[in-house]
Amino acid sequence: MAEFDWKKFQFITEVQTALMANAINVSRHDEEGKERDHYSGTGLLIHMDDAFYAAERIPKDLSAHEAACQFYGGCKGEDWPRWAMRY
Secondary structure (H helix, E strand, C coil), X not given: CCCCCHHHHHHHHHHHHHHHHHHHHHHHCCCCCCCHHXXXXXXXXXXXXXXXXXXXXXXXXXXXXXXXXXXXXXXXXXXXXXXXXXX
């Protein structure tokens, strides 16, 4: 069994919490459903799959919080951090 990694755990927890909080916020203001991809279960699953991929690649010089902020920015349409991109 792999050793528990607090940095990965914190990263995943922060990303998941931010995505869920954002989904609630966006859904409350999306009466026409134009932004459903930002809060649908499928959309969140895709982002979480990407988060688990990224958790294995967090640069040593970034804290879990810094990495989560960068990753979450990518989910919201900002530039994706290079370290988290799938090629």
